[in-house]
Amino acid sequence: MPKIKIKILEERCKGCGLCIEFCPRKVLSFSGKRNLQGYRVVAFNDFERCNACGICFLMCPEVVFVCEEE
Amino acid sequence: MPEAFRFPKSLKKTLFHYCPGCHHSIIHRLLCEVIDELGIREKTVGIASIGCSCFLYFYIDVDIVEAPHGRSCSAGTGIKRARPDLVVFTYQGDGDFAAIGLGDSLHAASRGENITAIMINNTVYGMTGGQVSPTTLPHQKTTTTPYGRDPKREGYPLKVAEILAGFEGVAFCARTAVNTPKRVIQAKKLLKRAFETQLEGLGFSYIEFLSACPVNWKMDPLSATRYVDKLAETFPIKVFKDRLSEGKT
Numbered sequence: 615m616p617k618i619k620i621k622i623l624e625e626r627c628k629g630c631g632l633c634i635e636f637c638p639r640k641v642l643s644f645s646g647k648r649n650l651q652g653y654r655v656v657a658f659n660d661f662e663r664c665n666a667c668g669i670c671f672l673m674c675p676e677v678v679f680v681c682e683e684e
Numbered sequence: 685m686p687e688a689f690r691f692p693k694s695l696k697k698t699l700f701h702y703c704p705g706c707h708h709s710i711i712h713r714l715l716c717e718v719i720d721e722l723g724i725r726e727k728t729v730g731i732a733s734i735g736c737s738c739f740l741y742f743y744i745d746v747d748i749v750e751a752p753h754g755r756s757c758s759a760g761t762g763i764k765r766a767r768p769d770l771v772v773f774t775y776q777g778d779g780d781f782a783a784i785g786l787g788d789s790l791h792a793a794s795r796g797e798n799i800t801a802i803m804i805n806n807t808v809y810g811m812t813g814g815q816v817s818p819t820t821l822p823h824q825k826t827t828t829t830p831y832g833r834d835p836k837r838e839g840y841p842l843k844v845a846e847i848l849a850g851f852e853g854v855a856f857c858a859r860t861a862v863n864t865p866k867r868v869i870q871a872k873k874l875l876k877r878a879f880e881t882q883l884e885g886l887g888f889s890y891i892e893f894l895s896a897c898p899v900n901w902k903m904d905p906l907s908a909t910r911y912v913d914k915l916a917e918t919f920p921i922k923v924f925k926d927r928l929s930e931g932k933t
Contacts (some may be wrong), residue, residue: 630898632907636865653704653927668688672868673832675709676700681689 616666619682622656629653633679634650634669639663644668692716694725695747701739705905707895707912708736709802710862711744714872715775719746722879727761727833728771731756735777735787736810754785757792760799771882773800778819782844786818789844796853796887800878803844803890804816805859805898807915811829814900817844821918826900841918845892849924857925861894863912867921873922883927 627649633656634642641664643655656678658664671679691697694716700709719725725746732740734753751759756774764772780787781803789801808826809815815828819841823832847858856878859870871893878889894915898908908926 618689621691626699628704632705632905634910635909651699657779666689667864671688672865674708675702675704677691677695677709677713678687680691 615663616664618666620664620666621680621682622658623678623680624649624655625651627653627655627678629655630675631656632673632675636673638667638670638673639665639671693722694744696720696745698742700743702736703897703899703922705898706736706861706910707806707893707897707909708804711871711893711895712740714862714868714875715773715802716744717872718876718879719891721746721876722883724771724879725767725794728741728773731760731772731774732761733774733776733780735780736812737775737777737804738811740775754783755788756780756785757797757799757801758788760801761797764797768798771800772798772880773802773882775802776804777808777810778844779911781815782818786842786879790847790851792846793851793854793888793890796851796855796880798887800882800889800891802826802875802878803892804895805844805892805915805919806895806900807841807896808900810897810900811904814897819832819844819919821915838881844921845860845890845924846920848851848888848890850864851888853887854890854925854929856881856889856891857922858890859892860892860922861912861921862927863894863896863909877926877928881926884928885928890913892919894921 643659728746845859881889896908
């Protein structure tokens with residue numbers, strides 16, 4: 615379990631897939647859900663293995679990954 | 685990393701208009717993080733350019749002036765000379781800085797104006813539909829060079845960072861990219877260094893980002909991000925000049 619609660623802001627996601635490519639533990643994947651802009655959004659497929667390294671935050675162009683209190 | 689997963693304070697919560705996989709928004713975030721860390725948000729003026737980055741004022745919560753095409757460095761010169769206490773940065777693309785605004789940019793650098801110029805080099809004119817730009821790689825296909833840029837007809841790519849590094853008035857000159865996590869961290873350090881150079885009053889600071897343009901390169905976001913490595917063969921990623929650290933050692 616990651617130490618901080620990570621929230622995915624689904625309305626910001628544009629489905630570019632950079633976070634999925636660069637995630638070192640491969641805990642992210644596309645979900646079947648679409649947001650209001652019509653993009654397939656990213657979701658955790660294995661939240662328990664995430665260690666909150668922050669690489670998805672570094673690579674995400676849309677600042678989708680934020681911690682829970684934001 | 686203590687700052688990971690923190691939405692930067694200077695970044696507005698508006699949705700970006702950029703295409704999926706565009707590196708512009710990564711650079712926006714880095715810029716906002718640097719402005720927050722240096723605590724200069726209340727005295728910063730940004731000069732937006734014409735191009736994809738012209739809606740800078742929608743996303744970054746500092747004072748932004750929109751300059752005519754290519755004249756960002758000249759507008760920045762005026763602001764900095766009228767109010768030397770302000771921190772002035774320009775945010776330009778390669779079509780703005782290296783094509784139409786090359787005269788303004790080179791002369792501002794040559795005069796050693798104390799401003800920071802951020803140049804986003806994606807090797808095409810992004811907003812107008814992917815035409816050939818001065819920094820297009822040889823044999824790269826664009827809308828106006830459908831058989832590839834032939835160096836005999838359209839010339840060789842213009843290496844702006846190498847030109848500026850030779851100028852006396854330039855205090856900081858670097859080229860970086862944001863296509864891997866390591867490079868994003870390095871890019872942020874260099875961007876911070878560029879602003880610190882201006883705060884010290886040493887002279888013109890220039891930082892060039894190699895950026896991906898997936899739509900105009902006709903690639904998916906991942907291939908475009910990997911293609912930036914090919915750009916880095918022509919445009920080497922390095923610090924050409926850093927007068928701030930020269931003085932300390």
